[in-house]
Amino acid sequence: MSQLPKSAAIIAGAGMGHRLGAEIPKALIQIQGITLLERAFISLSKVVDEIVITAPAGYEEQFKALVGQSAEVVTGGVLRSDSIRVALKALSPSVESVLIHDAARALASSALAARVLDELRSGQSAVIPVLKVIDTIKEIDRDGFVRATPDRSSLVAAQTPQGFNRQVLERAHGASDDATDDAALVEAIGVKVMTIEGEASAFKITTKEDIGQALLLLSPSNRNFKVGLGVDAHAFSSDQDRKLWLAGLLWPDQIGVDGYSDGDVAAHAICDALFSAAGLGDLGSNFGLDDPKYQGASGEMLLKEAFSKITSAGYEIGNVSVQIVCNKPKIGPRRAEAIEALSKALGGAEVSVSATSTDGLGFTGQGLGISALATALLIEKK
Numbered sequence: 001m002s003q004l005p006k007s008a009a010i011i012a013g014a015g016m017g018h019r020l021g022a023e024i025p026k027a028l029i030q031i032q033g034i035t036l037l038e039r040a041f042i043s044l045s046k047v048v049d050e051i052v053i054t055a056p057a058g059y060e061e062q063f064k065a066l067v068g069q070s071a072e073v074v075t076g077g078v079l080r081s082d083s084i085r086v087a088l089k090a091l092s093p094s095v096e097s098v099l100i101h102d103a104a105r106a107l108a109s110s111a112l113a114a115r116v117l118d119e120l121r122s123g124q125s126a127v128i129p130v131l132k133v134i135d136t137i138k139e140i141d142r143d144g145f146v147r148a149t150p151d152r153s154s155l156v157a158a159q160t161p162q163g164f165n166r167q168v169l170e171r172a173h174g175a176s177d178d179a180t181d182d183a184a185l186v187e188a189i190g191v192k193v194m195t196i197e198g199e200a201s202a203f204k205i206t207t208k209e210d211i212g213q214a215l216l217l218l219s220p221s222n223r224n225f226k227v228g229l230g231v232d233a234h235a236f237s238s239d240q241d242r243k244l245w246l247a248g249l250l251w252p253d254q255i256g257v258d259g260y261s262d263g264d265v266a267a268h269a270i271c272d273a274l275f276s277a278a279g280l281g282d283l284g285s286n287f288g289l290d291d292p293k294y295q296g297a298s299g300e301m302l303l304k305e306a307f308s309k310i311t312s313a314g315y316e317i318g319n320v321s322v323q324i325v326c327n328k329p330k331i332g333p334r335r336a337e338a339i340e341a342l343s344k345a346l347g348g349a350e351v352s353v354s355a356t357s358t359d360g361l362g363f364t365g366q367g368l369g370i371s372a373l374a375t376a377l378l379i380e381k382k
Contacts, residue, residue, distance in 0.1 A: 003333045004094035005049030007117055009161065010087040011040050013063065013103035014054040014076025019206055025056050026205070027063070027103035031214050036205060039106035041067055042321070042352045044161070046110040046339045047117055048099060050332055052090045054083040068323070068356030070332060081178040081185070088170060097121065098169055100182050101161035107214060108161065108202035110350075115196055116163040126186045127163045129198030130156035158183060159198040224380035226315065230272025232265040232283065233371035234258060235363065244329070246370065247322070247353060248300050248341030251329050257370060260289050260296075266322050266353070267299025269374035270342065271306040273320065277378040278310045303345035310378060317349035318377035324355045326370040331355035 013027035013036075022029055027037035037053065044051055054076035055063040063073045074090050076083035084100060091098065097120040099113055112129055119127040133155040139148040162183050164172075172185040179185045183193045201217055203210065234257035242256035247266040257263035272283040280286065286309065287294045287302055294302070310317070320342070324331055331338065335353050343351040358365035 005092045005333050006094060007048040007097045007099070007336075008050045008052065008091050008095040009044040009048045009099040009101055009113070010084060010091075011037065011044065011051060011053045011071075011101050011103050012076075012080060012083055012087075013037050013040075014056045014083045015080075015104070016056065020208060020211070025059050027055075028059070029205075029211075031106070031205075031211060032218055035066060036103050036106035037063065038066055040101055040103045040108070041071060043106075043108060043110045044099065044101060044113055045070065045335055045352060045354065046350075047113045047336065049334075049336055050092060050095065052087045053103075054087050068354060070335070070354040070356070079178045080180075081173060081176075081182075084182060085173050088166075088173065091166070096166055097163060098166050099161040099163045100169075102204060104205045105160050105202050106205060107217060108159070109199060112199050112202060113161045116161055119194060119196065120163045120165065124163075124194045125165045125168045125191050126183060126193040128181075128183045128193055128195055129159045129161070129202065130195045131159065131198045131200070132156055156195060157198075159202045159204075225318065226277040226279075226378040226380070228273040228275065228277025228376045228378070230269040230274070230276060230283070230374040230376070231371070232268035232272060233363075233369060234263045234265055235369035236367075245299055246329070247324065247331075247334075247338035248303070248345060249334060249338055254329050261287070261294055261302065262296060262298050264299030264302075265370050265372040266324055266338070266374070267303050267342070267345075269372035270320055270322055270346075270376065271302050273374040273376035274306045274310050274317070274378070277376045278313050278315050280309055280313060300341070300345045303342065307346045307349075311347075314381050315378040316381055317346060318379045319350040319352070320346065320374065320376045321352045321354075322372055322374040324353070324370065324372050325358060325364045326355070327357050327364065327367045 015026050017026035051071035053073045057075050116127045133152045138146045141147045172189050175189050176185045237258045244251040244254040244256040245262040245264045338353045339351050363369050
C-alpha cells in the first residue's frame, strides 16, 4: 500500500477577527477553551492525508504551537485567493484531491468533509456543500431600495469544506485573481461544480452573535461527563526483527519497540485514558504482566477490551484524542488509516490523531523510542 498522500486540506486561517471585536486572527479565538483553528484541524485530520494552514504574517509560530508537526503552516497573502495559492504550492506532489476549508467554519463535521472527498474520489472535479435558502432574498440598489426579488427556489448558500481535483483548482487559480470562494474561480473556467447537502453546524463564525450560536451547539446536556488522561512510552528494540505496531497499524521496514504486548504506545495511552476517565484503574491494573493472555497482545485487542470494560461500567465514548511523540515513523501520511483503525476498535468512536517531535530533546527526540499522550471524554449513559 502506497503511503504517499493522495488527499489534502487547506485551512484558510489568515483572516483577522475585527468583526468579532478581536485584534487577533479569527482562527485563534477560543470557544470553550479550544481555538477555531484546532476545531477545524481536528475535524479534517480524520479525513485527509495532510493539512496545510494559512496564517497571518507574524502569527505563524502561534499556529504551529497548536498543531505541532501534524500540519504545515504557511504565511497567507493579502487576499484569500493569494493565501490559497501559497498553500497549494506547499502540498505534496502526490496529492490529487484538495479540500479548502474556512477556519471560521470550525464546527463543520468530519462526516461533511468525508462526503465531499468521496464525491471527488468518484470522479467529480468540484464539490461544495450547500444549504437551501429559506428566507426571501431581496436585491437592493446602492441607496438601499429593493431592486428585485430573486426566486429563492434556485438559491443556495455555499459552505466549506469545498473539494476540488488539484489540477482543476490550480488551473482556476491561475486564470483569476480573487473570489469569495474557490468554487467561483472554478465556475469561471467552465468546470461544473457539484453540490451536496451541507449542515447547519458548518455556519461561518463572523460576529459575537455567531459565538453565542456556537456555544449553544456545544453546550452539554444534563449528562455526566468524565475526562481521563493516559501516557505510554516504549524504547526501540535491539531485535532487528521486532515489528513496529503503532496506532493499530503495522509499519513495514521499521524496527519495533520492546514490550510485553506489541508495544503500541498510542493504543496503550488511549486505554489508560479510558480507564482513568471511568475510574477503573490504569493500564497495568487491567492488563498486568502476570497475565499470559496479554503477552504479545495487539493494541487492537486491548482497545476492544478497554471499550468493553468502560461500556459495562455505564459509559460511552464522547471522543478520544492521542498525540504520538517520535522522530520516526512519519505519522501524517497514514493519519487517516490510524484514525480508522483506532475508531473501529473502539466501536466507531470519534478519534483524532496528531504527532509531534521534541526538537532533539529526551529519548524520543534522540530517536530512542516512541511515546504517546491521550485524552478521553466519556459520557455517562442515561
